[in-house]
Amino acid sequence: MKKALNLEESMQSTIRPCRIRSTGIYLPRAVESEEIEKKYGLPIGWSEKYSGVAKRHHVSHEDVGEMGSQAAQSALNHAGLSISDIDTFITAGASTDQIIPSQAAMTLQKMKGGNKARCESFHVNTTCLSFVNAFKLATDKLQFEETKYVLIVASEVSSFGIGPENWETLTLFGDGAAAVILEKSKDQKSGLVNFKHQMYVEGIHAAEIPGGHIRKWIKDYNYDPKIHHFQMDTRNLLRLTLKYLPDFINDFFKSTGTSWPEVNWTVPHQASKTGLNMIPKIANVNPDQIINILRETGNCISASIPMGIHKLISQDKLQKGETLFICGTSAGFSIGSLLYKHG
Amino acid sequence: MKKALNLEESMQSTIRPCRIRSTGIYLPRAVESEEIEKKYGLPIGWSEKYSGVAKRHHVSHEDVGEMGSQAAQSALNHAGLSISDIDTFITAGASTDQIIPSQAAMTLQKMKGGNKARCESFHVNTTCLSFVNAFKLATDKLQFEETKYVLIVASEVSSFGIGPENWETLTLFGDGAAAVILEKSKDQKSGLVNFKHQMYVEGIHAAEIPGGHIRKWIKDYNYDPKIHHFQMDTRNLLRLTLKYLPDFINDFFKSTGTSWPEVNWTVPHQASKTGLNMIPKIANVNPDQIINILRETGNCISASIPMGIHKLISQDKLQKGETLFICGTSAGFSIGSLLYKHG
Numbered sequence: 001m002k003k004a005l006n007l008e009e010s011m012q013s014t015i016r017p018c019r020i021r022s023t024g025i026y027l028p029r030a031v032e033s034e035e036i037e038k039k040y041g042l043p044i045g046w047s048e049k050y051s052g053v054a055k056r057h058h059v060s061h062e063d064v065g066e067m068g069s070q071a072a073q074s075a076l077n078h079a080g081l082s083i084s085d086i087d088t089f090i091t092a093g094a095s096t097d098q099i100i101p102s103q104a105a106m107t108l109q110k111m112k113g114g115n116k117a118r119c120e121s122f123h124v125n126t127t128c129l130s131f132v133n134a135f136k137l138a139t140d141k142l143q144f145e146e147t148k149y150v151l152i153v154a155s156e157v158s159s160f161g162i163g164p165e166n167w168e169t170l171t172l173f174g175d176g177a178a179a180v181i182l183e184k185s186k187d188q189k190s191g192l193v194n195f196k197h198q199m200y201v202e203g204i205h206a207a208e209i210p211g212g213h214i215r216k217w218i219k220d221y222n223y224d225p226k227i228h229h230f231q232m233d234t235r236n237l238l239r240l241t242l243k244y245l246p247d248f249i250n251d252f253f254k255s256t257g258t259s260w261p262e263v264n265w266t267v268p269h270q271a272s273k274t275g276l277n278m279i280p281k282i283a284n285v286n287p288d289q290i291i292n293i294l295r296e297t298g299n300c301i302s303a304s305i306p307m308g309i310h311k312l313i314s315q316d317k318l319q320k321g322e323t324l325f326i327c328g329t330s331a332g333f334s335i336g337s338l339l340y341k342h343g
Numbered sequence: 344m345k346k347a348l349n350l351e352e353s354m355q356s357t358i359r360p361c362r363i364r365s366t367g368i369y370l371p372r373a374v375e376s377e378e379i380e381k382k383y384g385l386p387i388g389w390s391e392k393y394s395g396v397a398k399r400h401h402v403s404h405e406d407v408g409e410m411g412s413q414a415a416q417s418a419l420n421h422a423g424l425s426i427s428d429i430d431t432f433i434t435a436g437a438s439t440d441q442i443i444p445s446q447a448a449m450t451l452q453k454m455k456g457g458n459k460a461r462c463e464s465f466h467v468n469t470t471c472l473s474f475v476n477a478f479k480l481a482t483d484k485l486q487f488e489e490t491k492y493v494l495i496v497a498s499e500v501s502s503f504g505i506g507p508e509n510w511e512t513l514t515l516f517g518d519g520a521a522a523v524i525l526e527k528s529k530d531q532k533s534g535l536v537n538f539k540h541q542m543y544v545e546g547i548h549a550a551e552i553p554g555g556h557i558r559k560w561i562k563d564y565n566y567d568p569k570i571h572h573f574q575m576d577t578r579n580l581l582r583l584t585l586k587y588l589p590d591f592i593n594d595f596f597k598s599t600g601t602s603w604p605e606v607n608w609t610v611p612h613q614a615s616k617t618g619l620n621m622i623p624k625i626a627n628v629n630p631d632q633i634i635n636i637l638r639e640t641g642n643c644i645s646a647s648i649p650m651g652i653h654k655l656i657s658q659d660k661l662q663k664g665e666t667l668f669i670c671g672t673s674a675g676f677s678i679g680s681l682l683y684k685h686g
Contacts, residue, residue, distance in 0.1 A: 064557050089542075094443055098559075099504070099552035100573065102437070102468045105675035109544035120540040121677070122476045125445045125466040133465045140483040157557045161442070197463040199432075201452035209442035211561075214407050214500045216441075218555060218566045228561055230443065332448035334464070 015191035018142040021183040023310040024074025026067045027057045027176045040164040047171035052273030056174025056298030058159040064097045067177035068155030069110035075179040083113045088150045089121040092130035093302040095156045128269050128330035130302035138182045139192040153179040156301040161230045169230050174298030178306035190343025194256045200244055203333025206236040240333045248335050261285055267308035269328025270294045318342050358534035361485040364526040366653040367417025369410045370400045370519045383507040390514035395616030399517025399641030401502040407440045410520035411498030412453035418522040426456045430490045432464040435473035435497045436645040471612050471673035473645035481525045482535040496522040499644040504573045512573050517641030521649035533686025537599045546676025549579040583676050591678050604628055610651035612671025613637045661685050
């Protein structure tokens with residue numbers, strides 16, 4: 001065990017040095033809204049009007065590991081690295097390919113050189129916020145000498161858990177994967193400024209797939225959309241968000257020396273059209289500085305946030321010295337956010 | 344964000360200060376081997392002779408969250424703490440109650456005061472090594488000022504994934520939960536000495552439950568023990584262990600200034616009778632210093648290691664200044680180990 005790097009105070013706040021080195025994405029076959037609307041007899045145009053989604057992607061031959069490994073390899077290629085350079089490999093998300101082994105093994109196994117990789121590897125799940133919690137774990141690790149690179153990959157298949165019984169979830173959710181490589185930074189110019197994640201378990205049933213696992217084991221419960229499809233109580237989720245988000249955000253920014261409107265870029269979880277449209281109103285943030293990819297990819301559970309980061313990085317929008325605010329809610333109910341400065 | 348505590352060199356090695364504050368356990372109804380043997384027509388005595396298990400525990404009314412919350416509450420009671428004192432709450436393991444939300448929310452929700460708890464909470468899965476990876480994440484967090492207490496709880500229901508088609512797994516596995524609270528330590532007398540986790544994905548199919556999730560989604564695959572029960576290729580697992588474990592252990596101890604025989608206590612994953620019996624032979628370790636609870640609780644996946652730690656702590660065996668070596672293998676295939684000094 002080596003000792004932790006010294007952390008210094010920055011002008012703005014104490015920063016935990018680290019840096020987004022590269023990103024990658026994988027999207028399966030695009031499914032236009034009209035295709036879904038025709039297949040299930042929805043009025044043409046319903047999807048974009050009510051869910052805000054014109055196109056999402058659905059797996060055909062791919063599984064969670066396949067998409068994740070492609071996104072991770074793309075991030076490695078952009079960084080000029082290989083999997084053997086990675087110290088910690090984190091898979092994040094609600095979807096997994098098998099009950100056993102863990103998704104970390106399932107995804108690593110599909111990667112080029114995965115069979116020779118010897119990195120610490122584990123899976124993290126807080127559903128939609130899995131990537132955000134994993135990002136924070138990565139920044140912790142990057143404060144110690146033994147960790148130089150952490151690869152986080154969020155890969156989600158949501159299309160298996162939706163159906164025509166609920167038009168909103170049917171048209172809102174998509175599949176896909178995105179990966180981010182975080183590397184050590186030696187100075188305070190780049191790093192994590194703040195992080196916060198809190199549970200509000202009074203909302204435990206506000207968003208759920210009740211079946212499939214121990215509480216309704218497969219032996220006793222055959223496939224039934226009522227228990228194996230995603231259910232969300234939109235009114236209750238909105239109530240919880242309005243009840244807890246404002247104080248959460250105030251507390252979050254209090255110690256950072258900045259405020260949400262001063263942040264350069266916001267990548268929110270692409271939860272829903274209503275949720276995304278609320279942000280500029282409650283936070284007085286310029287909509288041009290909020291990444292909105294809902295129309296093109298839908299809600300991809302934990303993969304939406306790294307997809308947003310990928311868009312910022314691949315379009316060369318996030319400049320040195322700029323700040324990135326990541327925020328979202330998840331089933332549980334929980335709220336998470338993270339402020340990062342790029343250098 | 345506060346800055347990291349300074350880490351100093353100890354005599355033995357650099358230690359990341361932290362301390363096991365307390366432990367807790369929950370075991371459901373005990374199931375004697377004879378009960379299983381009679382029910383499924385196994386020769387009486389087969390279980391203890393071949394699997395080494397006289398008794399294990401099976402859930403009746405309990406689920407993963409129920410057992411986990413009981414074990415976690417017991418650890419809190421032993422520490423004189425409540426869930427609101429916990430900064431980070433980590434659920435670890437292969438079993439979960441629902442597909443969505445994450446097990447962290449499911450377990451927190453069942454805890455006394457869980458509805459008011461606002462700790463960072465997430466689920467970590469590396470199957471049998473989930474607790475070990477979570478322990479390391481906790482020690483990372485405890486190096487920073489904002490984290491004082493981390494509660495890790497491993498809860499597993501393995502009894503749903505076994506059946507009479509395989510006498511070994513049927514008699515080997517058990518259900519149960521165990522929790523450990525780690526707290527900040529201000530000096531080098533207590534803490535993590537070393538940690539290592541590596542994947543060897545050539546063994547991806549050596550231990551698995553192929554069904555239940557995305558690769559064989561419930562809609563297309565009704566319950567079938569062939570895909571929803573745990574399968575292990577004992578010969579292949581033994582081959583992988585013999586191929587990789589010796590070098591792994593040598594590398595692990597190289598930087599610690601100590602060796603396995605010098606360690607005071609070893610808590611191995613309770614993988615199997617064969618696996619446990621191998622340790623004193625390959626490592627020249629005194630069997631009295633190896634915690635063996637296989638006979639009384641079977642293999643409880645990720646809960647076995649914290650159950651072993653609970654035994655050490657509750658029987659007042661682990662004394663100040665003594666070292667504890669944790670090691671195991673998991674599906675994936677992976678090997679993990681951790682050396683801790685108690686102060």
